Amino acid sequence: MTGNNTNKVKDPLLHIIKRGSIVWWKSALIRVVAILIALVVVALITLVITGQNPIEMYKAMIDGAIGNELRIWNLLQDTALLLVVGLALTLSFKMRFWNIGGQGQIIMGAIAATACMKFLPGKVPDFALYLIMIASALIAGAIWALVPGLFKAFLNTNETLFTLMMNYIALNFAAFLTFRWSKNSGNNVIGILNRKTHAGWFPDIGGEGFVGRSFLLNILIVFVMMLIVFVYLKYSKHGYEISVVGESEKTARYIGINVKKVIIRTVIISGAICGLAGLILVSGVHHTLTTDIEGGRGFTAIIVSWMAHFNPLYMALTSFLIVFLEKGAIQVASSPALNLDDNFANIVTGIIILFIIGCEFFINYKIVFRKRKGGAS
């Protein structure tokens, strides 16, 4: 024992403290600051590595995303398409069912819609075509989620791997069908279906002069879906059951929730909404089936859902942000004024998303700099 009371104490400069809770405006402020810092960092990197003018690059990004009215509508539609998949996945995620099979479920919905558009016109009345098409797309997506859901509920198999494998089956199925249904057999292109009759196409809203006429319905469908999912999760008994099952299966059993039923019901809804995304992609956007019609949304939507902490309303923002960056990056890559390729554009998007995810740390934790009273040292 030394008993040396005058020993000098080295005091760490800062401490990391977990926050109990945070007021909304503080967390919003942290996020805004994070984006601003990200923009500065990206600007510096651009300047140092490529020698290009970062201001020009940002101009190109903004131009790519909202440069004209058509681009704005495209941006909104793509936001909606990403959001709807995010909504679907969130239902599963809230239940801790890690559905990463959005891709497969979307593709199956798209296949079902395409089949209806290809084979039904002329055979059934128009309104029946729409009903059958909507129903079959939703059911196809639901089945694709239901299969892993059943295995999870009854055999407790790992849903992550299972849903992932289901993606490959759907992808190959789509590849096979684009070959089978191709116009000139063998070239693997189905081509626009019902170009003249528009049978099975979602109707335009507004007249010829309205740029958004073919976009608006898609966006509105998703907007309504967002409100439904929000209310479903927060205010319905089903939503409550999803949270309880997700938090603790033991508690769910204790109060008599039928856990299997909740899992199955929820994955069906989750898959059906992915099927809806497939339907919109075919009937509302592309009017044909291609193997890459899903566009990676099944995976990107995972980020959308997590970044928004599984809140459907916040997800509108996170989808918008990601799509905005994507659109901007494409423009940066193709802008003749800038000598940048899409690799660099992707780096830019990556850095910005990294900052946004990274700032969660500052929302969950507080850093305290310690001022020391002169006494001890």
Add this chain to the structure above:
Amino acid sequence: MEHIPALELKNITKKFGSIVANNNVSLSAEKGEILAILGENGSGKTTLMNMISGIYFPDSGQIFINGKEVVISSPKDAFDNGVGMIHQHFKLVDVLTAAENIVLGLDGRFNLKSAVKEVASIAGKYGFDIDPLKKIYEMSVSEKQTVEIIKVLYRNADILILDEPTAVLTPQETDKLFDVLRRMKDEGKTIIIITHKLHEVLSLSDRVAVLRKGEYICTIKTSEANESVLTEAMVGKKISLNIERAEPKDPVDRLIVQDLLCLNREGTPVLQDVSFTARSGEILGIAGIAGSGQRELLEAIAGLQHISSGEITYIDPKTDKHENLRDKTPVQIRQLGVRLSFVPEDRLGMGLVGNMDIVDNMMLRSYGKGKSVFLKRKEPRDLANEIISSLEVVTPSASTPVRRLSGGNVQKVLVGREIASTPTVLMAAYPVRGLDINSSYMIYNLLNQQKSNGVAVIFVGEDLDVLVELCDRIMIIGSGRIAGIVDGRTSTKEQIGLLMTKNVKTHTEKGTEDVSQ
């Protein structure tokens, strides 16, 4: 020579937002001393200890170890200063062995073989019972705790802090632990122990430091203390520690269990030949060594455990109809009109959802009522506020997630909810575990209130003193069989203790008869 304590805290303050968990706390612990920390739920005991072990960092104040001021801002700093803490929730890796867990996280390379040897030698020195090569998932709670303690000793800790180590132990395991702690004290180590059980404080410690609402109150020499002195210091006023046991008012049979047989996953019986009757207006206590089938029994009645054979019959107080509850789900049981409430042992893992707020936890049982697809939050909110005020739950608001509440307050929320549904049968498993004296007595009073309302109360307890004071009849269970049912008014603690450890194998069918009749 000037006197230097092994550990000294000076003016420690810690706030969580607006909550002051510790306010200007100063206390000290000597070398070769066992210091007990006593205080009500939420008085800041765990928070204070967490600051010595590097989990939290004080907002202000100083920590001295052997007279030298130290800064502890991580568990590693704590170990470097010879401080180790055994938390209430163990932090072990399930798939690794005891020895692997013990060396885990140490800097530099280590030799597992020599580690196993050293673990064995530490165990030998202090009298631990441990197999260094056993995997954690194969261990009982008490074995896991042993691993945690050795882990701390392996890192050469001189100051050991234990946060409610006995809450999860049987009396026998507790005795063993205390022997080990006394041996450590003789070795010159400093032991700081948090416990709510006053008899443990009195039998083990040298001095007692009392906290109240985050403030340091006093330190009392154990030799000069008794239960009422300690409670008064803790609560701040004199309270009576008596349980009033009223005579049961016209008891009638409410729940009849006959020849129950339940198997576990491996097909071996966890409950066998269990027969008993719970009556209205009566508290039926269940005593037994932890893990003797108490949990399975309650879960079987609640519809959560598969029954291989036997019957559970509920007698409706209004219609006198006999309902068979066997193999019914909790929902089906409720639909039969059986008002069965159940306070399970695992509060946050089963009875409540930690991440949900108090209001949403109130709805757990009742959300399904009515035809609407939407939730009605008004009633649960009113109920939450009522429970908060009537049971004095300490919480910032009704919309605080229950996981943020201290142990006692979590339990009040759960018991409050279960009682609010005006049950006819109320089952409670270890309802006062981790609760301070005051809250414990509040729970006993609630159970008594239910009894006088004509509820058939089934109370699984571990404290024999309380069981003989509170219960009208006590059923003793051992290895899944009933070792006897005795009258709570005439039987003694010793009698029950004997039945608990009685060899149940030689026990005949006769023993399951109700001897109180």
